[in-house]
Every structure is written in C-alpha cells, then in structure tokens.
Amino acid sequence: MRVGAPREVKDNEFRVALTPAGVYELVQRGHLVMVERGAGVGAGLSDGDYRTAGAAIVEGPDEIYSGADLVVKVKEPQPQERARLRPGQILFAYLHLAADRAQALELMRSGAICIAYETVTSPFGGLPLLAPMSEIAGRLAPQAGARCLEKSMGGRGVLLSGAPGVPPAEVVILGAGTVGTQAAMIALGMGASVIVADRGAEPLRRLSARFGNAARTIFSTPTAIAELVRRADLIIGAALVPGAAAPKLVSRGMLAGMKAGAVIVDVAIDQGGCCETSRPTTHSDPAYVVDGVIHYCVTNMPGAVPRTSTFALASATLPFVLALADKGLGALRDDSHLAAGLTVARGEIVNASVAAALGLPFAPAQKISKS
Template sequence: MRVGAPKEIKDNEFRVALTPAGVFELVRRGHVALIERGAGEGAGIADAAYEAAGATLAEGPAGIFETADLIVKVKEPQPRECERLRPGQILFTYLHLAADRALTLDLLHSGAVCVAYETVTSPFGGLPLLAPMSEIAGRLAPQAGARCLEKPMGGRGVLLAGAPGVPPAEVLVLGAGVVGTQAAMIALGMGASVTVADRSPEPLRRLQARFGNAAKTIFSTPPALAELAKRADLVIGAALLPGAAAPKLIARDMLAGMKPGAVIVDVAIDQGGCCETSHPTTHSDPSFVVDGIVHYCVANMPGAVPRTSTFALASATLPHVLALADQGLGALREDPHLRAGLNIIAGEVVNAAVAAAHDLPSVSSARALGLRA
C-alpha cells in the first residue's frame, strides 16, 4: 500500500504523523512511504532522515493526496485538503467531528474512509491514541494559564505559586481524566492551590490516591462549580465525552461572578469546549476576553511542542497505521477497537455521537463494513 504523510497546514501546527522509524517499518513490510518535503522540519526531522529510512519524498500535497491509498495526518484536514480526498481513500488522523459540522459534511462528500484517532479504543480500556496528546495538553494547560494570568496578557497579575506571605493562585480543573490529572500534577508542581471536579467518584478516587490531600476533589454539580468558579484564578476545562461534544460546565452567566482577569484554559475546545463562551483560537492569536475573563482556547495545544508531541503520537499510532497498510479495510473488520475509530465511510456517518451532534442519519460500522450482525 502507498502510505502518505502530508505537511500539516493548520495554523502553527508543526507536528508530523510519521517518524523515520515508522517509515522504516512500513518499507520493511513492502509498503511505499510518501512524505511531503519539509513535513518533519517543525519537529526537527530532516528530509534526509526520512530518505535514509526508505521514504519517497513528494513535492507538495498533490504528490501525497493524489497517490496515497492511506493518508496519515495529525490534525483534521483543512478545507483544501478535504477537496483532495477521494472515494475509498483511507484518512487516519484526529477529527473531532462532533464539534465541526462543516468538516463532517466535507468528509461525507469526499467518499473517503475516515478513521479518527480520538475514538479508537483499547482492549485494556481508555482511548490510547488520544491519551498521549491529552497528557501533553494537560501538562501545557497550567503553563498557558500562568502566562495568561500575567497582567500584560490581560490577566489578574497573579503568580500561580504566590510568594512568601502571599497565597498561591486558586486553580479549578474540570474533569479528573487524563487531561485533568496531568493538569493537576503540573499546577501542583508550580505551587498552585488545586481543586479537581468530576461527576464520577472513581476518577476522583484515583486522583486522590495519586496526590493525597495536595489536590482537593469535589463532585461536579452546577451549584458547586458556580461557587468554585467564583474563587478560581484559573479554570482548566478538561471534561471529555468520547466522540461527543464536550459538556458546557461554565455557563455565560457564571462569568459575571468570577474574578476580573481570571483565566479559562479550555483544553476541551477540540470537542466544542467546556465553557459556553469558548471558541477555537490559534497559537498565533491564542486568547480573547469575554466579560472580563481571559479565554485561552487553542485547538492544537500540543503543536507548541512538536518534537515531543510527534514522537509520542507516532509511537502510539504506528501499530494501527501498520495494520491499515497491511490489511486495508480488513483491519477495521478484524479489530473492533480500531473499528471504533471509524467515523465516516463512503458518505455515511457510522459514529452515533457525531450523528447525534449534527442531527444526521447513521449506520453501524458493522453494517457499513459488510459484517454479519
């Protein structure tokens, strides 16, 4: 199979979907690995490293999209990339379709087979291809929040760690999953006072077992969140409903009760965000202010540390890339966990959460792939 990795064109996105090690594995199995020239430069990977591993370098995106049977990316295809997709071509990348109706319709129109990293499951539980970027985004969130709290950035002028005789900043983390746990770890390490809210007891137990009494935990209810938001200097949105739109935990009217210059870092913005007033931003224009509250809603936070992110992501996705290259649609038929990543195929939505988010019809993945019930 011809497997292609184009250069990412989303604003300030420097990651790349394949490393030279991944290219080596593909070529060793008899596949052709196509890498767009310059695709790895942002992550510190030279074209020569890909060539040494056996890759064929392509001039521009046309050399990838027009030739490859399997397109491997990092972020969702941009409109001009969607125009290049063709029926039957497999696209394997982050999609986050529940938050993007226009992209969903573009991919339906393309006729491509669209497999999303973020809904692939594991026999051991969890979302193994979302986890590495969630870990990195969670670790970045307190850093981003700390910067936004600085007065020149529009924030309250508060240092997370405080100072002798001055209390530390109050950080509220919404969600005790992968992002929330990592955010709590870094915020605690930076000296902040941290509270984590979640609606389920088990993740709160895991978090308390890890951090002891260093991090406070609380069950997430609207009254509790409204009160905690008033005290918070920094709110980190980390709630996830796999494949579906993120729950709106911070309503617009709650902003009026927050401290002027407080910051919301909405890590869940890929799935629509945890805050009613959130909308996606970019690394080149990362924040905006609503009712005196600074919002940081960059939709590709790990793109800011592309070398770390590239190697973490590529290591997690490679076994599935190899399976798709070796077996094509057969890999989706044989592996129910990889099949969980299938969102769209041949003009049909097969992910129920995506269909529900956009009021579109859907079919089961088994039916779409011709499997017996």
C-alpha cells in the same frame, strides 16, 4: 500499500504523523511511503532522515492525496485538504467531528474512509491514541494559564505559586481524566492551590490516591461549579465525553461572578469546549476576553511542543498504521478497537455519538462494510 504523510497546514501545527522509524517499518513490510517535503522540519526531522528510512520525498500535497491509498495525518484535514480526498481513500487522523459540522459534511461528500484517532479504543480500556496528546495538553494547560494570568497578557497579575506571605493562585480543574490529572500534577508542581471537580467517584478516588490531600476533590454539580468558578484565578476545562460534544459546565452567566482578569484554558475546545463562551483559537492568536475573563482555547495545544508530541503520537499510532497498511479495511474487521475509530465511510456517519451531536443520520458500520 501506498502510504502518505502530508505536511500539516493548520495554524502553527508543526507535528508530523510519521517518524523516520515508522517509515522504516512500513518500508520493510513492502509498502511505499511518501512524505511531503518539509513535513517533519518543525519537529526536528529532516527530509534526509526520511530518505534514509526509505521514504519518497514529494513536493506537495497533491502528490500525497492523488497517490496514497492511506493518508496519515495529525490534525483534522483543513478545507483545502478535504477537497483533495478521494472515494475509498483511507484517512487516519484526529477528526473531532462532534463540534465541526462543516468538516463532517465535506468528509461525507469526499467518499473517503475516515478513522479518528480520538475514538480508537484499547483492550485495557481508555483511548490510547488520544491519551498521549491529552497528557501533553494537560501538562501545557497550567503553563498557558500562568502566562495568561500575567498583567502583560491582560491577566490578574497573579503568580500561580504565590510568594512568601502571599497565597497561591486558585486553580480549578473541571474533569479528573487524563487531561485533568496531568494538569493537576503540573499546577501542584508550580505551587498552586488545586481543586478538581468530576461527576465520577472513581476518577476522583484515583486522583486522591495519587496526590493525597495536595489536590482537593469535589463532586461536580452546577451549584458546586458556580462556587468554584467564582473563586478561581484559573479554570482548566478538561471534561470529555468520547466522540461527543463536551458538556457545557461554565455558563455565560457564571462569568459575571468571576474575578476580573481570571483565565479559562479550555482544553476540551476540540470537542466544542466546556464553557459556553469558548470558541476555537490558534497559536498565533490564542486568547480573547469575554466579560473581563481571558479565554485560551487553542485547538492544537500539543503543537506548541511538536518534537515531544510527534514522537509520543507516532509511537502510539504506528501499530494501527501498520495494520491498515498490511490489511487495508480488513484491519477494521480484525480489530474491533481500531474499528471504534471509524467515523465517516462512503458518505455516511458511522459513529453514533458524532451523528447525534451533529443531528445527522447514523449508519451502522456493519452496513457500510457489507456495501
């Protein structure tokens, strides 16, 4: 199969979908791998590294999209990339369609077979291709929040750890999953006072078992969240419903009761965000203010550390990339966990959660495969 890895074009996105090690494995299996010139430079991977591994270096995206049967990316295709997709071409990338109707419609029009990293499942439970980036985003969230709390950034001028005789900052984490757990670990390490809210008893038990009394936990209810928001210096939005839009846990009205210069880091922004006032931002313009509260809503947070993120992501995706390259769409029939990532196929939405979130018709994947 012809496999293509284009250079990412999203704002300040320096990750790349394949490492030279992954290219080498594909080439050894008899596949042709095309890598766009400069695709790995931001992650410290040169064109020479890819050539040595056996890749063909191509000059631009047109050669990737016109020549590849399987396009492997990191972030969702941008408008100019969606216009290049062909009917029947396989796209394997993060898509996050539940909060992006325009992208969903364009992918449907393309006729491509679109498989989303974020809904591929594991035999052991969980989302194995979302997890590594969730771990990194969770670890980055307290760092981003700490910067935004600095006075020069418009924040309250609060240090997460406090100082001798001065209490630490109050960090509230909404969600006790992968992002929330990693955010709690880093915030605790930075010396903050941390409380984590979640609707599930089991995630809260796991978090309590890991951190003991260092991180306080509370069942998430609208009343509890309203009180937590009022007290918080930093809120980290970490709630996830796989494939669906994130729940809106912080309303516009709650902002009025927050401290001036408090910060919201909404890691769930890829799925629409946990806060009513959240909207997507970029690394070049990461934050904005609503009612005196700073909102940091960068949609590709792990792109800030592209080398770490590239190796973590590519290691997780490679077995699935190899299966798709070896078997084509047969890989979906052979692996129900990979098939769980199938989201758009031949003009239809085949993921029920995405269809419901966007108010679009849902077509069962079996119907698509038979056609």
